[in-house]
Amino acid sequence: DxxxxxxxxxxYCFCAGKWEIIKSKNRYxxxxxxxxxxDRIFGIYGSCHIHISGGEPFIYPNFIDLVSLLLKKHTLEFTTNLSFDVNLFMQQIVSQGVKFNASFHPEFxxxxIFLKKVMLLIExxxxxDITYVAYPPYLERMKEFKDECKYRGINFGIQPFRGTFQGKPYPSSYSEEERRLLKICSEFAPSVDYFIENKNNKKEKRLCHMGHMYAKIMPSGDVLRCCAEDVEKIGNLFDDKDFSLLNEPLPCEIDNCPCWKRMIVGEEDKWMQLWKTPI
Incomplete structure (x- = not known):
């Protein structure tokens, strides 16, 4: 982030109602x-794949300058609402080594118009890829959006809503019909299965490459082993001049792992293809 x-x-955003509070964690x-x-990270590990989300990354100060700098040695992926000037971006940044997870938000x-921007990038x-949050009020047109994307050859992924709507907790409160709809509409079925059917609620401490091959960097520079809540911090990218990832895979300490892309040792055939990076 x-x-x-x-x-x-x-x-439906995780940050809804908290923006003024959490912005104090930002460091620029x-x-x-x-x-x-x-550059130092490159010297240790070689080229990395950096997935940049937020918030909205394209309103980060001097973001295009940062993108240009990082692309010299790394590949990049953006989770973005595409509200920026796509034409201007394409004038400054080449497509090699870049991937977009374009989030469509019907409230805004x-x-x-959104699809036109997506097609311009693809052309x-x-x-x-396009992602869509399955917020209960916005389920009605979800299949219509998915079908339009399928017709154009665009991956359309569903993110189950996690939160409270009309006093009910989600995703556990989706009806059977809504669950079927989510499965029909998602190109990335494992995420739906994991969040709704809780197929990953295994309590044994299994070795995981998270923190060894992957880490989550917070706006403060804190580096977490993975994206689960209350996960261990392994350092700070901004402050620790000798920062490094874990030297080896370690047992997962999370009782109910929320990640459908987790890097369990011995299950490489299940997750390796989920971590493809742009060429």
Missing amino acids: IHYSCNYRCS PDIKELGEIW ENFA NNFSV
């Missing part, structure tokens, strides 16, 4: 400093 700041205020190092940090954007050789 590059920062907790966004130009949208979606009612100089672009040159960030470049030096990632028209689908036809200019950028890799783009």
Whole structure:
């Protein structure tokens, strides 16, 4: 998460009602400093795949300059609402090594306009998937959106809503019909299965590469082993001059792991293909 700041205020967002509080966690190092940090990481591990989300990454200060800098040695992936000037971006950034997870938010954007931006990126050789939060009020048109994407050859992924709607907790409160709809509409069925059917609620402490091959970087620079709640911190990318990942896979300490892309040792055939990076 590059920062907790966004130009949208979606009612289903994890940060809804908390933006003013959590923005205090944001740190904005100089672009040159960030470049030096990632150059050091390159020196240790070689080229990394950096997935940048937020908040909305494209309102991060001097973001295009940062993207240009990072692309010299790393590949990048953005989770974004595509509210930025797509044409201007394409004038400054080449498609090689870049992937988009474009999040469609019907509270703030028209689908036809959003899809036009997606197609423009695809026509200019950028890799783009679309994601959609299955918020109960927005389930009605979900299959329509999915079918339009399928017709155009675009992956359409569903993120089950996690939160409370009309006093009911989700995703556990989806009806059977709604669960079937989510499965029909999602190109990434494992995420739906894991969040709704809880197939990953195994309590044994199994060896996992999270923190060894992957880490989550917070807006403060804190580096967490994975994206689960209350997971261990393994350092701070901004402050620790000798920061490094774990030296080896360690047992997972999370009782009910929420991750459908978890890197369990011995299950590489299940997750390796889920971590494909742009060429």
